[in-house]
Amino acid sequence: MCGIAGILYKQQRSDVAIGKNLIDMLDGCQHRGPDSTGFALYHRQKPDQLRLRFFVGTGDSALSSIEDIENQLAKFQAKVLDKEFIGRTLRVTVKFSGDIQKFAYAIEKTAKVISIGNSLDIIKDMGGAHDVDSEYGVEEFKGSHGIGHVRLATESDVKLEAAHPFWATGFADIAIVHNGQITNYWKMRRRLEQRNFKFNTDNDSELIAVYLADMLSKGQSLMAALETSIEDMDGTFSFLVSTKDEIGYAKDRLAAKPMVKFENEELIAIASEEVSLNRLFPGQALNTMEPPPGTFDTWQKST
Amino acid sequence: MAKIDLNTTAVRAANEQIRQAGAAGENVQILNPDAKHHIGVGLTAEIQVHIKGSAGYFCGGLTDGPNFEIDNNVGWGLGDNMLEGSIVVNGNAGAIAGVAIRGAEVVIHGNMGSRAGQVMKEGTLLCAGNANFMAGYMMYGGRLIILGNSGERVGEDMTGGTIYVAGKIESLGSDATITDYDSKELDSIQDFLERYKISAPKKFQKIVNAGKRLRYASTEQQIRSIPFFTFSGASQYWNQKIQEDIFVKSQIGRYRIRGYGGARTLPHLSDLGFRRDLSNSIEESNPVSKVNMHTKIGGLNGAKPLDLSMPVMIAPMSYGALSRSTKMAIGMASSMSNIAENTGEGGMSDAQRDAASQLIFQCLGGRLGWNIHDMKRADGLEIYISQGAKPGLGGQLMAKKVTKELAKIRGIPAGIDLRSPSRHPDVLGADDLVIKIEEFREATNYQLPVSVKLGAGRVRDDIKIAAKDGFDFIELDGMQGSTGAGSAEVLEYVGIPTLPAIIEAVDALEEIGRRKNIEIVLMGGLRDGVDAVKALCLGADAVAFGTSTIIAGGCIACMQCHVGQCVTGIATQDPEHEKRYNPEIEARNIHRFLESVRWQIAAITLGLGYKNTHKLNRDDLVALTPEAAEITGLELVPSRKKDLPDKLQMRIGNR
Structure with a gap:
């Protein structure tokens, strides 16, 4: 039960104020979810580097978590280039060229991974868009695209782990934000678990992320993966997915969850409500569109 | 004409000003609406409200009398439960446009989202563009006119009212059917379109309720009632209640009410x-x-x-x-x-x-x-x-x-x-x-x-x-x-x-x-x-x-x-x-x-x-x-000691 937002600048640029854009859009629909706010942001990085973010908490337990994480990283021969203990998270940049899924599953045994990616960084915590920004400095972030989420917890607890965006556990650079409810969650999850996929939470949104990542890893396009997701997922949903260089959406057949999009030559912006889109263009009447039920689409950065 | 700038005035204060203008019979212009929700909600005066941009959810909702014009788009629930009055939207409308209207005229020049006209009862909802999924869902009355295409399951579970579609009907909803219309109906639609300066198509398809689900196929007869204390009898098996229930179902062939x-x-x-x-x-x-x-x-x-x-x-x-x-x-x-x-x-x-x-x-x-x-x-x-x-x-x-x-x-x-x-x-x-x-x-x-x-x-x-x-x-x-x-x-x-x-x-x-x-x-x-x-x-x-x-x-x-x-x-x-x-x-x-x-x-x-009753706990x-x-989690009486007497414990142990 939430609000979602996503934006992608189509030109090959990575210096746009994506952080600021998403803060504005999410603040615009904060009424849809006051419990927590999160951002999935993409920025440029060298090909053999990985950016990792862990939930470590605060105080002494955070320090011991950080020590555990560092030991694990050493075990996998991930060379730490840069690290920062900020808010309740630890961000680490490492040089790593091994199997990311194996690495992620192993490291999860000792630490709570929020995201892993070559260019992805997920920042999420309790409170509104401005609360999270003041703690993590989201506004400073420059990049090419990103997605975000405001959450009103309905069935699971209010805690950082349950906040969106969700990382597709084990798959670098894939994130999702979701508004709605997947009713065949357990059936779908068991199917993926039988194939040895791991889940960090009981949240249905993580399932969408892993499902899509699995399709992509089999060589499908994001467009094709979104198409089958509408067939395979039951329930009410509007979700946004982002990868290293594209974003996409899918909407359930009952059109039970809102979504509005605005597109021009420069950018594509999608949000739960037009009021969020208008935050990017104050005072302007926008030529927006509500995607029809059962539809999906993707946009890529031009290369 | 009063001008209210939503860049500097919160919607709540703006609505208060709109109501005051309404009481004074003064028209209102809304500047910089930026798709904000609840603009004009609760207004019961016959004034003109011109929104210079897009409005958000429930624009003109819970109103009686006013005439709204919106230059661009509107969000969900346009004109919710509006009695008399009118709304003209020059752009698109989100889902459930014209929900539960009871007499209002709602005109959308662009497209409209899903479930438009849901539970509407009276009045006209017109969409000059295409309607999305389930237009006229559960409508009870009134008139829904779609000049473009209708989307899937139009008229789903409608119990009354009529839907006219000039374009293509994607599919009909359950208990909806296409029927003939007469020239009077066409004249009435043309008059309506003329008033809003929209050119009228020559032909429509008319959709009404098929009448198959308005009533249960069988009616449950009144029977000699079983007193509550018998009805709720202790035994679950073949008691008077169960027998009566089986008998009635054998007559009506469905669940009982x-x-x-x-x-x-x-x-x-x-x-x-x-x-x-x-x-x-x-x-x-x-x-x-x-x-x-x-x-x-x-x-x-x-x-x-x-x-x-x-x-x-x-x-x-x-x-x-x-x-x-x-x-x-x-x-x-x-x-x-x-x-x-x-x-x-x-x-x-x-x-x-x-x-x-x-x-x-x-x-x-x-x-x-x-x-x-x-x-x-x-x-x-x-x-x-x-x-x-x-x-x-x-x-x-x-x-x-x-x-x-x-x-x-x-x-x-x-x-x-x-x-x-x-x-x-x-x-x-x-x-x-x-x-x-x-x-x-x-x-x-x-x-x-x-x-x-x-x-x-x-x-x-x-x-x-x-x-x-x-x-x-x-x-x-x-x-x-x-x-x-x-x-x-x-x-x-x-x-x-x-x-x-x-x-x-x-x-x-x-x-x-x-x-x-x-x-x-x-x-x-x-x-x-x-x-x-x-x-x-x-x-x-x-x-x-x-x-x-x-x-x-x-x-x-x-x-x-x-x-x-x-x-x-x-x-x-x-x-x-x-x-x-x-x-x-x-x-x-x-x-x-x-x-x-x-x-x-x-x-x-x-x-x-x-x-004081507030002290009860x-x-x-x-x-x-x-x-x-x-x-x-309350204590069960009589309360027992945690440790059973030795003899009793021994007996349990020996079992």
């Missing part, structure tokens, strides 16, 4: 006792004068709270399920006892408003009888999500009771087996609900408490959502709650009993740190002041009585409420039957019952050692059965 709630034995408040002996209250000849029972409900967010002389209300029961005389009598009794009455589904009558000094106005998904004027003259508003007797379902009112008069108030065709929608058109999640509550507050100037009625199902989650969504109080209804008509399967087997419901609710509020912050009114099979005190001890802030008040007013508990031929004149719309009911006399009977409740609450409170109770102890 009946009145009242579950009749099974379930854990209830009677499984609890008071810890102390209450004899010290015997000394007191007038306990009522010694105990402070004054209770205010709903002031949490600054609205004017309900002011109750004791922590008691009347539970929501509709004019429709009950006769007008019965609703009058209950209203009068509530005034005499200085507590609050509730309209239930289906609108507010003048008689009811005049009779009750404090009246909550209930809003259901069908928006039957819902309107801005009655909202404004209510003392509280209530969003019905579900009820204890049939969680997850809407109201049912069998054809016999859907008289012409009643149908007119509700805005539906007369003589149908009314099965009200089980969900709100504009509330598909906790997130939409936030925006809906805000609309109600805007419409009534933040003066009225807005509550939510929840049938006990997933109590823990529901209560947390209700608290977070910003309601002023919660009405929680357990499984023992009754209804005028419901399927026996649901009445007996769906939901959570009242006792575990209140336990889980209080627990949920504690978990999110909102205990003692948002008030809970508990209902669902509460019978007297003893039950009331137990509920208060468990954490309810007030209780509501439904069935017990109608029994006090002459109901004989025959459980045939659905049939419509109530011998006591209570659950009927037949004037011949209603004649038997004397509202003045029954009002006094109900009042006397309520005063006995007051006395019981006072006497027990005093007996427990308090002079869990420690005053004990559980009388192992089940009740397990459910409530």
Whole structure:
């Protein structure tokens, strides 16, 4: 039960104020979810580097978590280039060229991974868009695209782990934000678990992320993966997915969850409500569109 | 012309200014709307409001009289429940445009989103572009004109009204059919289009209700009723109730409908006792004068709270399920006892408003009888999500009771087996609900408490959502709650009993740190002041009585409420039957019952050692059965020592 937002600048640029854009859009629909706010942001990085973010908490337990994480990283021969203990998270940049899924599953045994990616960084915590920004400095972030989420917890607890965006556990650079409810969650999850996929939470949104990542890893396009997701997922949903260089959406057949999009030559912006889109263009009447039920689409950065 | 800039003025202040302009007969221009929600909500003046840009959700909602023009797009719920007046949108409209309109003219030049015209009753909704999925969903009346294509399942479950589509019909909804139209209808459409300067197509396809689902195929005959105590008999096997049930099903070939709630034995408040002996209250000849029972409900967010002389209300029961005389009598009794009455589904009558000094106005998904004027003259508003007797379902009112008069108030065709929608058109999640509550507050100037009625199902989650969504109080209804008509399967087997419901609710509020912050009114099979005190001890802030008040007013508990031929004149719309009911006399009977409740609450409170009902707490109770102890966490009496005597332990060990 939430609000979602996503934006992608189509030109090959990575210096746009994506952080600021998403803060504005999410603040615009904060009424849809006051419990927590999160951002999935993409920025440029060298090909053999990985950016990792862990939930470590605060105080002494955070320090011991950080020590555990560092030991694990050493075990996998991930060379730490840069690290920062900020808010309740630890961000680490490492040089790593091994199997990311194996690495992620192993490291999860000792630490709570929020995201892993070559260019992805997920920042999420309790409170509104401005609360999270003041703690993590989201506004400073420059990049090419990103997605975000405001959450009103309905069935699971209010805690950082349950906040969106969700990382597709084990798959670098894939994130999702979701508004709605997947009713065949357990059936779908068991199917993926039988194939040895791991889940960090009981949240249905993580399932969408892993499902899509699995399709992509089999060589499908994001467009094709979104198409089958509408067939395979039951329930009410509007979700946004982002990868290293594209974003996409899918909407359930009952059109039970809102979504509005605005597109021009420069950018594509999608949000739960037009009021969020208008935050990017104050005072302007926008030529927006509500995607029809059962539809999906993707946009890529031009290369 | 007044100009209001939403860049510098908040919507709430802007709406206040629009209303003032309306009172002065001055037109309004809205600058920099930037798709903000609730613009123009609650306006009841015939003025022009020109919105220079896009508007958000519920633009022009809950209004009567104004004419809106929006230069660009609008969000969900355009013109929600608008009575007279018009709205012209020059761009696109989001989902459920023209929801529940009752007379308004709504014109959209662009496309419109899904479920447009849902539960509309009167007036015209016109879309010059394409309509999306399920246009005309559950519409009861009025006219929906689509000049472009219709989208899938147009006219899904419509019960009345007409849909005209000029373009392609993607697919028809269930119980919708294409039929012929005459030149008069075409002329009328052309006149309408001309007025709004839209060129008219030459041909349409007309869609109406096919009439296959308006009534049950078979009607359940009235039968000799089985007295409640037999009906709810101890044995589950082949008792009189089971036999009767099988026999009736063998005649009608479907599930049964009946009145009242579950009749099974379930854990209830009677499984609890008071810890102390209450004899010290015997000394007191007038306990009522010694105990402070004054209770205010709903002031949490600054609205004017309900002011109750004791922590008691009347539970929501509709004019429709009950006769007008019965609703009058209950209203009068509530005034005499200085507590609050509730309209239930289906609108507010003048008689009811005049009779009750404090009246909550209930809003259901069908928006039957819902309107801005009655909202404004209510003392509280209530969003019905579900009820204890049939969680997850809407109201049912069998054809016999859907008289012409009643149908007119509700805005539906007369003589149908009314099965009200089980969900709100504009509330598909906790997130939409936030925006809906805000609309109600805007419409009534933040003066009225807005509550939510929840049938006990997933109590823990529901209560947390209700608290977070910003309601002023919660009405929680357990499984023992009754209804005028419901399927026996649901009445007996769906939901959570009242006792575990209140336990889980209080627990949920504690978990999110909102205990003692948002008030809970508990209902669902509460019978007297003893039950009331137990509920208060468990954490309810007030209780509501439904069935017990109608029994006090002459109901004989025959459980045939659905049939419509109530011998006591209570659950009927037949004037011949209603004649038997004397509202003045029954009002006094109900009042006397309520005063006995007051006395019981006072006497027990005093007996427990308090002079204020707000001091009642869990420690005053004990559980009388192992089940009740397990459910409530209260101590089971007799309490046992933890260590069993050696001999007993040995015997157990030897087994």
